[in-house]
Amino acid sequence: MIPPKIPIFPLPNVVLFPTVLLPLHVFEPRYRALVEDALAGDRVIGMVLLRPGFEANYEGRPPVFQTGCAGNITHAEQLENGRFNIVLRGETKFRIAGEDVGRAYRLARIDAIEDADDGNAIVVMREQRERLLRILQALLARMGSEARFPPDMSDEELVNGFAQNLELDALERQALLELPGVLPRCRALADLLEMKSHASPGGWEGTALH
Structure with missing residues (x-):
């Protein structure tokens, strides 16, 4: 505390x-x-x-x-x-x-x-985590990079790690931080990456990590 x-x-x-x-x-x-x-x-x-x-x-x-x-x-x-x-x-x-x-x-x-932890949304969280990873893998593959994500990372570590370390605008990261839990943050981050991907068909530089 x-x-x-x-x-x-x-x-x-x-x-x-x-x-x-x-x-x-x-x-x-x-x-x-x-x-x-x-x-x-x-x-x-x-x-x-x-x-x-x-x-x-x-x-x-x-x-x-x-x-x-x-x-x-x-x-x-x-x-x-x-x-x-x-x-x-x-x-x-x-x-x-x-x-x-x-x-x-x-x-x-x-x-x-405290970030909300909806124990009843396990299936939805798994789906959103897999969606986020698919989007990142596709973006990295488009740039000629191989995606390797530690399978044992918790949802919180994975989502928050990408939210902090991807090359996002500071205001975008702030908006992600203010969301009330890991599930809405994961969904919003995936939506944001999809939008950036569609806006930059040739490849989005933001897939580089700090």
Whole structure:
């Protein structure tokens, strides 16, 4: 369970999903302080996406999407220049309820959001997972690549991993994150990939993973 108050790290192109790893290079002084405090505490950082137009107030407190994902620092390396290389593992979605001021970085009061788990939709989930994999296999084959997907990955790991690591627009990833569960996220991701495939008959570059 994540604490009710966590530091948030707003970025313009990064959306973290539960169960997925995210490497980050942290160089701004305020976010280096954030990492130092997190490492001295519960090691939790909330990732949130900056809203369009953030550039006008980037050094202050630009607007962010209210739904984000809290991650746990699984690896941290402080460099000689004071910067950090860290790895976050996505844990839980959250919604920002408010922010506290007084620190160089942003500290948010949050409400955790659990993805819905409909145990009665096992058959539908299997069908949507197979559909998503078929679409990805077809797209990769069109580009001359061979698709290899670990068969033992859970539905959550598979769907969230693709949602985070495929070359999607940040707003598309944010929309996927905000969906209420793995099944609707899987269905929406498959729909999105089909649409992109039809829009680019010669092959969609977004099948490359980060």
